[in-house]
Amino acid sequence: TKQTEWWRGAVIYQIYPRSFQDQGGDGIGDIPGVTSRLEHVASLGVDAIWLSPFFTSPQADMGYDVSDYCDVDPMFGTLADFDAMMAEAHRLGLKVIIDQVISHTSDQHPWFKESRASRDNPKADWFVWAEPKPDGTAPNNWLSVFGGPAWEWDGTRKQYYMHNFLTSQPDLNFHNPEVQNAVLEAARFWLDRGVDGFRFDTVNYYFHDRKLRDNPPLSEEGVFGLDAPDVNPYGMQNHLYDKTQPENIGFLRRMRALLDQYDDRATVGEVGDGARSLQTVAAYTQGGDKLNMCYTFDLLSPDFTPGHIRRSVEGFFRAVSDGWVCWAFSNHDVERHVSRFMESEAERESIAKLALTLIATLKGSVCLYQGEELGLPEADLAFEDLRDPYGIRFWPAFKGRDGCRTPMVWEAGRAHGGFSTAKPWLPVPYEHAVLAVDAQEADPHSVLHHYRAALAFRKAHGVLRDGSITFLDAPEGVLAFVRENDTEKLLFVFNLGREAASFLIPPELGRTVPVAIPAAAVREANGRVDLDAFDVFCAECRR
Ligand code: TEU
Numbered sequence: 001t002k003q004t005e006w007w008r009g010a011v012i013y014q015i016y017p018r019s020f021q022d023q024g025g026d027g028i029g030d031i032p033g034v035t036s037r038l039e040h041v042a043s044l045g046v047d048a049i050w051l052s053p054f055f056t057s058p059q060a061d062m063g064y065d066v067s068d069y070c071d072v073d074p075m076f077g078t079l080a081d082f083d084a085m086m087a088e089a090h091r092l093g094l095k096v097i098i099d100q101v102i103s104h105t106s107d108q109h110p111w112f113k114e115s116r117a118s119r120d121n122p123k124a125d126w127f128v129w130a131e132p133k134p135d136g137t138a139p140n141n142w143l144s145v146f147g148g149p150a151w152e153w154d155g156t157r158k159q160y161y162m163h164n165f166l167t168s169q170p171d172l173n174f175h176n177p178e179v180q181n182a183v184l185e186a187a188r189f190w191l192d193r194g195v196d197g198f199r200f201d202t203v204n205y206y207f208h209d210r211k212l213r214d215n216p217p218l219s220e221e222g223v224f225g226l227d228a229p230d231v232n233p234y235g236m237q238n239h240l241y242d243k244t245q246p247e248n249i250g251f252l253r254r255m256r257a258l259l260d261q262y263d264d265r266a267t268v269g270e271v272g273d274g275a276r277s278l279q280t281v282a283a284y285t286q287g288g289d290k291l292n293m294c295y296t297f298d299l300l301s302p303d304f305t306p307g308h309i310r311r312s313v314e315g316f317f318r319a320v321s322d323g324w325v326c327w328a329f330s331n332h333d334v335e336r337h338v339s340r341f342m343e344s345e346a347e348r349e350s351i352a353k354l355a356l357t358l359i360a361t362l363k364g365s366v367c368l369y370q371g372e373e374l375g376l377p378e379a380d381l382a383f384e385d386l387r388d389p390y391g392i393r394f395w396p397a398f399k400g401r402d403g404c405r406t407p408m409v410w411e412a413g414r415a416h417g418g419f420s421t422a423k424p425w426l427p428v429p430y431e432h433a434v435l436a437v438d439a440q441e442a443d444p445h446s447v448l449h450h451y452r453a454a455l456a457f458r459k460a461h462g463v464l465r466d467g468s469i470t471f472l473d474a475p476e477g478v479l480a481f482v483r484e485n486d487t488e489k490l491l492f493v494f495n496l497g498r499e500a501a502s503f504l505i506p507p508e509l510g511r512t513v514p515v516a517i518p519a520a521a522v523r524e525a526n527g528r529v530d531l532d533a534f535d536v537f538c539a540e541c542r543r
Helices: 031-036 038-043 079-091 110-117 177-193 248-259 274-288 306-319 337-341 345-361 389-394 437-441 447-460
Strands: 011-015 048-051 068-072 095-100 151-154 159-162 197-200 266-270 293-295 325-328 365-369 468-472 478-484 489-495 501-504 512-514 528-531 536-541
Touching: 031 038, 031 079, 038 079, 068 079, 068 177, 079 095, 079 177, 095 177, 095 266, 177 248, 248 266, 248 274, 274 293, 274 306, 306 468, 306 478, 337 345, 345 365, 345 447, 345 489, 345 536, 437 447, 478 501, 489 528, 528 536
Parallel strands: 011 048, 011 365, 048 095, 095 197, 197 266, 266 293, 293 325, 325 365
Antiparallel strands: 151 159, 468 478, 478 489, 489 536, 501 528, 512 536
16 A cells, blocks of 8 residues: 655644534534634645544543544534535545544443443443452552542442543553554544544543552642642652553554655654653654654743754754654644733734744644634633533643644634624624734735735745754854755754844854745845844755
8 A cells, every 4th residue: 555654844724613614604614614624724825623522422522522433413413414524625625534442442332331330241341340449449559630639439330440531431451452453443443534644532541550559749849830739739749650662652653654655644642741752752653653743732832932842953963863753832732822821912813923933844744723823812711601510620720732722713704803793702802803814814914814824834944844954152042053965955044032042053054035925024144143022034055
């Protein structure tokens, strides 16, 4: 079978179907809605879409709790709607990546219903069941990401089952080969339907330590925010045993072998493994026989400084020599990046443009999140509006993930930004409505037009897809690097700071010729580049 590595250096656009476009008029986005808006996505110049879960689900975790891996939730449409969506995407030249949430199921999945019915049914061992300690308490100290112990008591089996997230998201037991076979068959179902790849949710959570050893505690020092011991003690453990076990390598090889039966199918795995993330990514992507790419959390942080970006990118390619990364500033789990990075509204548009130019020129693939092409800020929601159980539990220490999940805004003059004719499941803030797609189409200086221009720039320079990256020392606030392949060598300089800055082009780079780059004024003379706050400069190094 043919493998073209189309994913290497690709730009992927993440669609959160609940919040993209509602066609059905129930206030919740759906697959026909996605189809109707794909021309907008294609117009950005991206290579692929990643669709967050649309599978049958009680929606306790907004679809990341699946009760049937091989069907579409009626709320989102039908399999026929999915096929039509995929046909339209392919007509527009977009690849389609879908989420696979196989580390856990919903507690409403028939597999779990059967498993919990008794200790000796055929699926008794499909989930992680364990005896209580002699005093009746949980088998060990493992914690759930979403708060509380990772163990829930089941009165019928008189045993605990494990859940890394909600109690209604029981963890599948990957040590059981039947479980592996079953999730591989579900993946095959979608491959046969023609999807171009998968995004594997929580890919390092598939296996747990069979001995159920306690996680060692971390020191409380430096643990703050959501991880503070009085908020959610999850961050107080070194998660050595509840995830990232060595057996996963074998499973990822099985998954790749399945995909290799088809042309050109790509995989990206979500790896959140704290300080060990790079080691895990290396193990999962090295050698080309497991995952194609990993998605790390490095650039999802509030740190938008040259030091952090340089450390993240250099750290990645040092640790992961022949693996590949997919960078993202935003997704459906974190505060929107303009809000993380800006100090005031006045900076929002400049930061939206600068961040995109930066991520589009880094080495790696890129994942964009719906709405960032409009420079949308995080929505400020009231407690009453919240739908995310994670936020409801930890409010106000953590406001949850709804602020980045509010609906897309398409038409400034229509109710709910044109997202739906009904009251949307999360409100559309007024300050979003005025940033709608149609308003930005009409403004040549909009963030939206910048996205098209910067992504076209990336397409026009092959070196941005396949070139090496070398960082240069630069003054405070400035990030500088060179991208190079056999045919092209480009210098990029970004001022991430709020003060004007100068950068001296190192003489070793030889003769440089400024290159026009979207949203930047050329300000270079005699090897000295002057940059305003949030300015960018690009030059070609002639050989
Ligand atoms: O997220 C995995 C994950 O590690 C999250 O706990 C993440 O760190 C957190 O949401 C950040 O605030 C994936 C999905 O992306 C997320 O939406 C799901 O809730 C989670 O898995 C469980 O399936």
